[in-house]
Amino acid sequence: MRYGHSVAAVRRAEGALMARVxxxxLMQRAAAGLAAVGADLLGRVYGARVVVLAGSGANGGDALFAAARLLRRGASGTAVLLSPERAHAEGLAAFRAAGGRVTGAEGGPAAIARADLVLDGITGIGGKGGLRPEAEPLAEAAHEARAAVxxxxxxxxxxxxxxxxxxAAVRADATVTFGTYKPGxxxxPAAEHAGALRLVEIGLDPAELGPPELEALQHADVAALLPRxxxxxxxxxxxxxGVVAGSERYPGAAVLAVSSAVRGGAGAVRYVGPGGTAVLAQHPETLVSDGSPRGAGRVQAWVVGPGLGDDARARTAVEEVLQAPVPALVDADGLRLLSPEAVRRREAPTLLTPHAGEAAALLxxxxxxxxxxxxxxVRELAARFGATVLLKGSTTLVADPDPAVPVRANPTGTSWLATAGSGDVLSGLAGSLLAAGLPARDAGSTAAYLHGIAARLSTPPLTAPDxxxxxxxAWQNVSGGA
Structure with a gap:
């Protein structure tokens, strides 16, 4: 599991650690890890050209000390100081002692254009509101340079x-973060700027960090959650x-949701809706009903909404699913037919799975x-509806209605998932995991993880049936065949 802690938590833990060492x-530990990553990216340190973008905070000091280590191994270096009078004194002294040159912001773009490695130490974890105007040309030059940032x-x-x-913000090829991941x-969009992530341990005490704000599952975590x-x-x-999906206009949504549900860990799938013929043609094992959810038979969880439409039949289906005493997943058209009050009245867990446009309409x-x-x-949606919310998108997030529970970020997503029907597949899979007994937060985050792995295992350009x-x-990939 990857954990992301807030700036306040990190500063609290760092303060406690600095009092003991x-x-x-602490800065030397960070600089050593940063220099090691820089050396790995360079491959050959001797003769390499290193540029440090140094602001006035500790991040600038970390970067200067790290660059000094690389210079002592034969690299040459230039420090671009955005606030020369406020630069980290010890770090700057070490950099100069190692043979480094210094320039102001005006000399930065030319130095960056010749660099092999750029260390971004302009602002720290407390920075807000984008870069200052004098730093923007440096970020642009770094983005356009051939150097590793x-x-x-x-x-x-x-x-x-x-x-x-x-x-404006720096776009990095890699980010070396210290002690713990930061939620951003x-x-x-911040993750798009971070590139590959490397965590350097500096000795922070987990007890002093406290509970994380965010967490991201990894293979072992998902394998432990999969029903067997x-x-x-x-x-x-x-x-x-139970899957309530599809309509005369969108019969494919029913097929896609059922296709993933039958592969999602539950023992059986009941389909309710007008797409029974199409569903049975693809999955003859499905239990089909053309009535309403209430009369379809016993289920352990419901999925409602993909391709459902908004006619009277659709409204009745959503109402009956929300009244059922079992977990329910609501997606797509179903999201337009519910209210916060109807969801809050439920005693059983509810999982809502909007994309950004649907979330915008709900909020x-x-x-x-x-x-x-x-x-x-995602936090606001979970609070407003009193439900678990899976917000789909470039980073899929899963939030529990309890604000003390960390939000989960899915690390396996890929842009190839931006294809018609992909959300229907995710809904069926998550609903099947709900029926197999997983809590809503685990079902949503496990489904998102497998969904992303399935996309990565498919040959692009993939389709929803693929x-x-x-x-x-994907299941076998995560579970190791168990």
Whole structure:
């Protein structure tokens, strides 16, 4: 599991650690890790040209000390000081002692154009609101240069706590972060600026960090969550998922949602809707009903909404699913047919799975605001509806209605998932995991993880049927065949 802690938590833990170690020890640990990553990226340090973009904070000091280490191994270096009078004194002295040259911001673009490695130490984790005007040309030059750009702790100009980018920001090829991940490194749009992430341990005490704000599952975490049948299992004990999807206009949504549901860990799938013929043609094992959810038979979880439309039949279906005493996933058209009050009245868990446009409609925001502030949006939706919310997009986030529970960020997404029907596949898969007994937060985050792995295992350009077909391979990839 990757954990992301807030700026306040990091500063608290760093303060406690600095009180126990020698002065400057923490910065030297960070600089050593940063220099090691820089050396790996360079391959050959001797003769390489290193440029440090140094602001007035500790990040500038980290970068200067790291560059000094590289210079002592034969690199040449230039430090671009944005605030010369406020540069980290000890770091600058070490850099100069190692043979480094110094220039102001005006000399930065030319130095960057000749560099092999650029260390971004302009701002630290407390930076807000994008880069200052004098730093913007440096970020632009770094983006256009052939050099590898390494951000110190996080790319300058992004918000460490929220992942928001409110103005110009550095785009890094890699980010070396210290002690723990910061939430913004795991959430777009900031994550797009971070590149590959490297965590350098500097000795922070987990107890002093406290609970994380954000977490990201990894293979072992997902493998531990996947449902597995036992010797006593039958199709009913493994769970039955009900799928209410599709319409005369969108019969494909029914097929796609059922296709992923049958591969999602539950023992059986009941389909309710007008697409029964199409569903049975693809999946003859499906239990089909053309009535309403209430009369379809027993299920352990419901999925409602993909391709459903908004006629009277659709409204009735959503109402009956919300009244059922079992977990329910609401997606697509179903999201337009519910209210916060109807969801809050439910005693069973509810999982809502909007994309940015649907989230914007539910919140009364613009789509642009949702995409710019994904973490804020998913938390607000979960609070407003009293439900678990899976916000789809470039970074899929899963938020529990309890604000004390960390939001989960999915690390496996790929832009190839931006294809028609991909969301229907995700809904069926997550609903099947709900029926198999996973809590809503685990079902949503596990489904998103497998969904992304399936996309990565498919041959691009993939389609939604390709995605559903790849789910068993994704399951095996994560579980190691168990």
């Amino acid at each position: 020698a002065e400057g020890a 390494v951000a110190v702790d996080l790319p300058s100009g992004v918000d460490a706590d929220t992942g928001e980018v409110q103005g 490194l795991l959430v777009d 049948p036992t010797g006593e299992s039958d199709k009913y004990r493994r769970g039955v998922v 009364g925001w613009s789509r642009e605001d949702v995409e710019a502030g994904r973490l804020r949006a 995605l559903a077909a790849a789910l068993p391979a």
